[in-house]
Amino acid sequence: MFEVEYDAVVAAIADRFALRAGYDIPELHAAHAAWSASTAALSGNRDGRHFTAIIATLIDCLARRKAIGYALTARLQPTHDRRIELALGFPNELTALLFGAAVYGSAVARLTGADPSLPLSRLILENAIARLRRNPRGAAARFRELLQLASPWP
Numbered sequence: 834m835f836e837v838e839y840d841a842v843v844a845a846i847a848d849r850f851a852l853r854a855g856y857d858i859p860e861l862h863a864a865h866a867a868w869s870a871s872t873a874a875l876s877g878n879r880d881g882r883h884f885t886a887i888i889a890t891l892i893d894c895l896a897r898r899k900a901i902g903y904a905l906t907a908r909l910q911p912t913h914d915r916r917i918e919l920a921l922g923f924p925n926e927l928t929a930l931l932f933g934a935a936v937y938g939s940a941v942a943r944l945t946g947a948d949p950s951l952p953l954s955r956l957i958l959e960n961a962i963a964r965l966r967r968n969p970r971g972a973a974a975r976f977r978e979l980l981q982l983a984s985p986w987p
Contacts, residue, residue, distance in 0.1 A: 838935070893969045901925055
């Protein structure tokens with residue numbers, strides 16, 4: 834299930850920017866193993882904070898690995914969407930953030946019936962990626978704030 838959902842996010846990014854995705858499967862498996870081990874070690878009540886910590890751990894583990902890369906399929910146009918530079922320059926961080934946000938968003942939508950997400954600007958994504966690169970664990974723990982996701986939990 835993990836790889837199928839991750840692949841859906843990768844495909845969405847690649848399709849959005851007309852990029853070709855390249856996987857490093859051993860790195861992806863290592864990220865999954867690290868996430869599974871880290872999640873098993875999390876303590877706490879099975880509540881909203883625990884779920885948020887699981888997603889933060891997912892983002893952290895994926896961002897630290899070089900599991901995905903994107904390549905151009907055609908020459909960039911002068912008026913290209915500037916977010917493509919994030920996909921090309923920071924593929925693992927971008928994919929980890931969007932994958933975590935997708936998992937979180939779908940769960941919150943199932944619970945509340947409302948989509949917790951907002952369209953993200955390049956500036957918001959750049960800020961989130963920069964923080965994730967500097968301090969993966971700390972930034973991942975703040976993913977809801979960084980990606981402006983609403984929470985049904987206090």
